[in-house]
Amino acid sequence: MGISRRLISRFKGVFLVALSILTLLSVYLNHQRVKSNTKVCVTKPRINSPSVSKSILQNATLLKERDFKNATPTEVREWSRDQMWGCYAPPWKKRLMFGRKLRSQSILDRLDCLKRVPDVLVVGVKKCGSQTLTGFLDLHPEIVGQYETGDRYNQCCVVSNRTKWIQYSPYSTPVEKTLVDVIKIADCVGRVKWILEEINPAMKFIVIIRDPYKRAVSDFKHLREAEKIRKRLLTTKDITVIGEDGIRRKKHVNVYEGYNIPRKFEYAVLDSKSGNISDEHLYISKGIYVNFVRQLIGTVSRQNLLVIDGEVFAKDPLSVVKSVERFLGVTSFFKREDFRKNFKGYFCPVIKERPDSGCLPFKASGHNPIVSESLQTKIKAFYRPYNRELEEVLQQTFKWSH
Numbered sequence: 549m550g551i552s553r554r555l556i557s558r559f560k561g562v563f564l565v566a567l568s569i570l571t572l573l574s575v576y577l578n579h580q581r582v583k584s585n586t587k588v589c590v591t592k593p594r595i596n597s598p599s600v601s602k603s604i605l606q607n608a609t610l611l612k613e614r615d616f617k618n619a620t621p622t623e624v625r626e627w628s629r630d631q632m633w634g635c636y637a638p639p640w641k642k643r644l645m646f647g648r649k650l651r652s653q654s655i656l657d658r659l660d661c662l663k664r665v666p667d668v669l670v671v672g673v674k675k676c677g678s679q680t681l682t683g684f685l686d687l688h689p690e691i692v693g694q695y696e697t698g699d700r701y702n703q704c705c706v707v708s709n710r711t712k713w714i715q716y717s718p719y720s721t722p723v724e725k726t727l728v729d730v731i732k733i734a735d736c737v738g739r740v741k742w743i744l745e746e747i748n749p750a751m752k753f754i755v756i757i758r759d760p761y762k763r764a765v766s767d768f769k770h771l772r773e774a775e776k777i778r779k780r781l782l783t784t785k786d787i788t789v790i791g792e793d794g795i796r797r798k799k800h801v802n803v804y805e806g807y808n809i810p811r812k813f814e815y816a817v818l819d820s821k822s823g824n825i826s827d828e829h830l831y832i833s834k835g836i837y838v839n840f841v842r843q844l845i846g847t848v849s850r851q852n853l854l855v856i857d858g859e860v861f862a863k864d865p866l867s868v869v870k871s872v873e874r875f876l877g878v879t880s881f882f883k884r885e886d887f888r889k890n891f892k893g894y895f896c897p898v899i900k901e902r903p904d905s906g907c908l909p910f911k912a913s914g915h916n917p918i919v920s921e922s923l924q925t926k927i928k929a930f931y932r933p934y935n936r937e938l939e940e941v942l943q944q945t946f947k948w949s950h
């Protein structure tokens with residue numbers, strides 16, 4: 549008794565200091581909690597959104613007019629781990645969709661993860677940004693994206709079997725939209741009718757196209773660099789195809805079929821005899837967008853078609869992903885601070901909750917070829933009538949069309 553009384557009197561001061569520190573800490577933490585709740589409630593929460601918890605909604609109704617003054621609007625974002633990652637496990641490094649792993653079977657069962665028919669096809673033309681856009685959109689908790697690569701390469705043009713389309717699709721939860729980048733479809737746009745009839749009559753289409761002159765330069769730069777780095781592998785590629793008998797076989801395909809890869813850009817776009825711009829070259833013909841867009845618009849209803857300007861996407865990706873969110877009817881997710889410029893001047897998504905977000909993995913970059921003023925003018929003049937036609941068909945204007 550005597551010892552404990554002596555101890556208390558000896559450390560009385562220390563006890564008092566500790567007590568006051570604890571009191572101050574709890575007051576501070578409480579203050580922080582109130583502050584963060586207020587921040588979440590600044591925007592109008594989406595009542596239907598599964599991500600908005602009940603307590604946030606109750607707090608929101610308690611807020612008064614003055615609470616909105618001086619407040620910067622922020623998106624309501626409270627996603628659970630399951631909503632954020634869906635059927636795929638958080639990867640150990642940046643991936644942007646490559647090599648992702650499925651979560652455990654019990655989680656897949658609980659989330660009702662299944663392979664489902666795609667809801668959206670991204671109609672990309674090479675080097676217009678479709679792969680980049682698909683990678684960005686895949687970060688959205690209600691979207692699961694996939695490129696048409698590997699054994700799925702050219703699926704949209706060659707696979708005429710609904711079961712296989714489902715088999716090739718990524719796993720998704722019932723609330724996620726499945727989005728597939730079908731870069732080849734512009735070359736086989738006649739298939740869209742079949743896709744609507746056999747795969748999904750409500751399929752949405754996102755077309756992304758950019759200044760055709762810049763596209764041609766980028767296409768050439770990419771192929772030149774690629775050829776320099778891995779000469780054999782780049783012109784041909786082994787893919788695995790599943791035959792009608794269900795057996796997987798290796799198939800050798802020429803990914804760059806139809807392309808010539810000369811040393812100079814002018815040889816890639818000019819007719820060798822006349823010296824005129826020639827649409828015999830893929831670098832040129834791929835930029836005549838009106839050809840496939842006209843067919844697409846004749847088959848797909850306008851409300852199921854979104855056409856994106858790739859130049860706008862490169863400069864302001866936020867405005868583009870926002871318009872996609874609205875087009876697909878998914879919850880607003882992306883924010884301005886989610887996009888940062890990298891050393892090449894491109895925006896990369898850097899999202900706190902998605903440590904796998906970031907710039908696209910290094911692709912063959914290199915330098916743009918030197919193009920003389922006169923050749924540039926010639927190419928732009930070649931595309932002008934096609935671009936005007938495109939604007940008329942789409943009732944949409946593009947800064948690069950004139």
Ligand SMILES: Nc1ncnc2c1ncn2[C@@H]1O[C@H](COP(=O)(O)OS(=O)(=O)O)[C@@H](OP(=O)(O)O)[C@H]1O
Nearest residue numbers: 672674675676677678679680766861862894895896
């Ligand atoms: N944020 C961001 N990051 C990287 N790249 C961007 C971005 N926004 C637009 N772009 C443009 O996208 C071009 C590559 O097109 P894709 O994504 O369709 O790639 S590919 O055609 O499948 O190779 C790419 O072409 P290059 O500039 O020649 O590399 C860019 O012009």
